[in-house]
Amino acid sequence: MSYPSLTLEHDLTAPALPTGSPRLSWTTPPGSPAQTGYAVEVTAVDGTVRRSEHDGDESVLVAWPFEPLASREQVEVRVRTRATDGWGDWSEPVIAEASLLHASDWQARMISPREGHAAGDPAPVLATEIDLPDDVVSARLYLTALGTATVWIGDRRVGEDYLAPGWNAYRHRLEHRVHDVTDHLLAAGPRTQVAAVVGNGWYRGELTWDLRLCYGDRIGVQAQLEIETAGGERIVYGTGPDWRAAATGVLADDLYGGQTTDLRRPGALETAAQAGGAVDVLDDVPTLEPALGPDVREIGTLSPLGNWRSPSGAQLVDFGQNLVGWLRIRVLRAADGQLLKVRHAEVIEHGELGTRPLRKARAEDVWTLPAVGPEEPLVLEPTLTFHGFRYAEIEGIALEDIELEAVVISSDLSRIGWFECSDPEINRLHENVVWGMRGNFVDVPTDCPQRDERLGWTGDLQVFAPTAATLCDVRGFLTSWLRDLAADQRADGTVPVVIPDVLVPDVDSQFAAGWSDAAVVVPWVLYERYGDLAVLERQYPSMTAWADAEYTAAGESRLWDTGFQYGDWLDPTAPPDDAAAAKADKGVVATAYLVRTLDLVARTARVLGKDDDAASHAERADAVRAAFRVAYVRADGHILSDCQTVYSLALAYDLLGSDEERSGAGRRLAELVEEADAHVSTGFLGTPVILDALCHAGRPDLAHRMLLQRGNPSWLYSVSMGATTIWERWDSLLEDGTINPSGMTSFNHYAYGAVADWLYRSVAGLAPTAPGYRTISIAPLVTGDLTRASARLLTPYGEAAVSWVLREERLAVGVTVPTGSTATIALPTDDDVPAQVGPGRHTFEVAWRSPV
Structure with missing residues (x-):
């Protein structure tokens, strides 16, 4: 064995x-x-x-x-x-x-420069010198910061991560990270310098439009170096009042604004060696916890595809892919004092850098250069900021005097899912989803990574979570985010629309259907896809608190038709200046989500053995479902506001009672899709379920037709316009190549990428039917629109895969089932096939029967 x-x-x-x-x-x-x-x-x-x-x-x-x-x-x-x-x-x-698991394990203190610590001051370096024993056998550095911290021991940088320790609900918790620094100490001399450069990061930088200093006005670092000697002694060095501080040549740093650096000033390590400024110990520090998710790292680089002069004479560079990161610039020649400026944007408009969608985010990196010659080139990269961009504008230096590459960063998530089919544009759509996820999963799941508002919008993640859990291993990443959600949840159970919550003054948008429901949906997805029961146990108080608050908001009518709602956000018929003006009635949408949340909490309680809770929430769900039918549904299945979204939600979330209602709603949804020539007419909440709803209605042919539609609005419209990530709006770029006139237009927004989960489950036909893929459904949806498709998943039990090819009415299917799992087989054929197969590789060839 x-x-x-x-x-x-x-x-x-x-x-x-x-x-x-x-x-x-x-x-x-x-x-x-x-x-x-x-x-x-x-x-x-x-x-x-x-x-x-x-x-x-x-x-x-x-x-x-x-x-x-x-x-x-x-x-x-x-x-x-x-x-x-x-x-x-x-x-x-x-x-x-084990990491440091208890507050009592910490001897180090959070320190901040006593002078020059205002938000507009240069990034500080904090440093000390330590005497090392001559018999070091191992060493660990435990590191956290209010802001971001990059540490050097001697002249070696610690770790390969960026923007550490990341972004948490700082009012409640702060994660620390751990580094094995044994090699750093073995390479150092008997007396060596430890230095940390601290950036504003998410703690003190700009986070929402004009809002800065969301958490505090003092950034700082807390670092504890622990050394084990050959004799078994543990020696601990930690940040404290004896450390020194100085200003670096990083004159300004902001995640939205960019980084400004004067390279004529001494470097960080040289500055640290000469530092003489005092530090203060900060006592009001959040509870320290070990990090749960992966580091943010460089995950690749891209070379320019081309460069040219714009009509205004600007030097523009195209990297061929909308990405998140920064430029690494190798300067070959420069004069002393020469200014190099880089501006970033996702698109080109009228031949120039299209910066309007950035709004107030400058996304600009600036260096003042020393004299540089080709014999000693200078490598530049800003590591206290990041940008979302495909194009860069280079000002102040000729392109022939520099060499460029784009550095791609993301949380270092392991890839676990791959999909491919016979349509190249669907494959490009899938890759756009992957790139969009990578760019927005930078320590927290943001809505977009480029403009003056890059927040953990709960609605975006709620609809995207199944796709995220299919493409990458997001267990630790989203478990950490859920802890922030529970920490920022209000005492009355309501869940903010962004996590971590920085919209505290904006009372009207503190909770909303489809957004706040992430408190329930995301833990359930982690359980369903990874078999992680512990996440349900840990989040259960948060889940039930939100379900209770949502039920209370509905009141005695059991209809959630009052208060603020985003509704079916960004319905393509909504005007550019009013994204909430969707066709779908907001009460219908919110009440549908209330039923879904109550259903999921009832299922969670049942899994956890809380039978009384399960019965209570199921009873509530039935009551709201009944109220929904009476208020919004006619006997023939027509639903109030009569649009694609309301029928999709009703069918996908099992809101209808009689067969007449279900069949009538299915027919009406199909009619609306046909009337729209299979164009999408849904926003953020209707889009993730419409293809499933069409399948529930017995019209998988229409689901495929909608998937393959290339006109605007559709998934493939953006692909036909050259998109390399998912857009916020179906028409973020108009057909004439101009940017949508809305003030809210992003070209890297993963919500509509939720369709990728359907590609795996339905087009390829690979879906979990028990937590963690313990049992698997193999049911490819073969309509004849595609001639082949395949999906491969690294499930908790091992690799599961399905591939199918349609040739001349014959369907060949290959299935891989991991050890420990079983799979049920449902193929579109009248031929006999096994109902269930066990671990191993299985192949079938059958006569294909159209499912319609």
């Missing part, structure tokens, strides 16, 4: 485990016999071995079978499985090391 592959928690490895009781997951190679038991072995640093054996076929997020690890404790873990023919081999050992 082959040995299993073992991972801990959310595939995290030392030294970053945020818990002393990491859950264990393992996969076994295809063809392995069914598991009947498992054993876990832990080896401590002193050689002590503990072993625990269990019966059963569990292999995903298995509970830690020993006493919890203490802070800093490190052990080796390995696992083996038992089948009917006996025990298999042990897995390769994995290091489990």
Whole structure:
């Protein structure tokens, strides 16, 4: 028997485990016999071995079978499985090391410069010198900041991450990150410098339109360096009042505005060595917690596709892809004092950089250069900011005097899903979704990454969460975000429309249907896609608090038709200056979401064994569903406001009672789609469900026709216009190549990319039917519009895949089922096929029957 592959928690490895009781997951190679038991072995640093054996076929997020690890404790873990023919081999050992788990573990203090600490002052460097023992065997740096911090030990930068520690609900919690810095210390001398450059980041920078200083006016860093010696001694150095501060040559830094740097001034390390300014200890610091999600890292680079002079004479460069990051510039020649300025934008309009969609975000990096010659080129990159862009305008230096590449950054999420089909434009659409997700998943899931408002809008993530969980492993990333959601949730249970919440003064937009429902939808998606029961247990108080608040908002009528609502935001018929003016009645939309939330909370309670809660929420859902039908639905299935969105929500969320209502609603939805020539007429809340609703209505042919529509509005319209990410508006770029006149027009907005989940589940036909893909549905929707499609997923149990090819009325299907899973098969054919298959590779060739 082959040995299993073992991972801990959310595939995290030392030294970053945020818990002393990491859950264990393992996969076994295809063809392995069914598991009947498992054993876990832990080896401590002193050689002590503990072993625990269990019966059963569990292999995903298995509970830690020993006493919890203490802070800093490190052990080796390995696992083996038992089948009917006996025990298999042990897995390769994995290091489990706990982070600092308790506030009492911290000796370091949060420090900030005493002078020159205002928002408009240069970025500070804070530094000290330490004496190192000569027998260092290991070292860890525990790091957090109010703002962002980049640390050097000696002349070596710590880590490969950026913008650390990220963005949290700072009023309540602050994550810290961990680095193995053993090699840094072994390379250093007996006395070495530790220095940290601190940027404004999300803590003090501009976050919403004209709003700055959302959290505080003092940025700072808290760093604790712990050294283990050969003799077993632990030596701790931490930030404190003995550190020194100085101003760097980074004269200004802001996530929206950009970074301004004077390179004629000494570099950060040289400045640190000469620093003499005092620091203050900041006492009012949020609760420190270990980081749950991955670091923000450089995930790739892109070379320019071309450059040219605009009509105004500006030097423009095209990188061929809308991305998030910055430029890395290699300066070959420059005069002392020469100014280099870079402006960024997503599109070109009238031959010039299209900056209007950025609104007040300058998205501009500026350097004052020293004299540079080709014998010693100078490499520049701004790392205290980021931009969303495809195009850059270079001012102040000739293009022949520099070399450029675009640095792509994102939270370092593992890719787990791939899709491909016979239509190249659908494949490009899928890639646009991937790029949009990468660009907006920079520590928190934002709506867009380029303009003067890049916030964690709950509505965008609520509709996109199933796609996100299909494309990448987002368990740790979204678990962290959900902790912020629960922390920022109001005492009355209402959930802000952005998380972390920075719209506190904006009372009218503090909660809304489809937005605040992320509190319930996102935990359920993580459970459904990854089998993570713990996320439901942890978020349950938040989920029920929101469900109660939402139910209360509906009042005695059980219809949520009062108060502020975004509704079916950005319906394509809404005027440019009023994105909420959708066809769909806001009460219909909000009440539909109320039913969905109550249903999901009832299901959650049932899974958690809270049967009384489950019955109560199910009863509430039935009451609201009944009120919905009486108020909004006619006997023939017609629904108030008679538009694509209301029928899609009613069919997808099971809001209709009789067969007559369901069939009537399905017919009317199909009529509306046909009247629109299969153009999309839905906004943020109707779009994710309309294709499923058409399938529920028995019209998968119309679903495919809508998917493949290339005219405006449609998914492929943007592709035909050269989009490389998903747009905020169906027509963010008009057919004449000009930017939509609305003041709210983004070219990297992933909400409409929610369609990608349907590509996997329906077009390819690969969907979970039990949490974590323990059981899988293989049901490709083959209508004849496409001739082939395939999807591959790295599920918690291993790789699952389906591929199909349609040739001359014959359908060939290949299926891969991971060990530990089973799959049900439903093919569009009258031929006999197995109803269920087990692990392994299976192929079928059948006579194809059109599903319509």
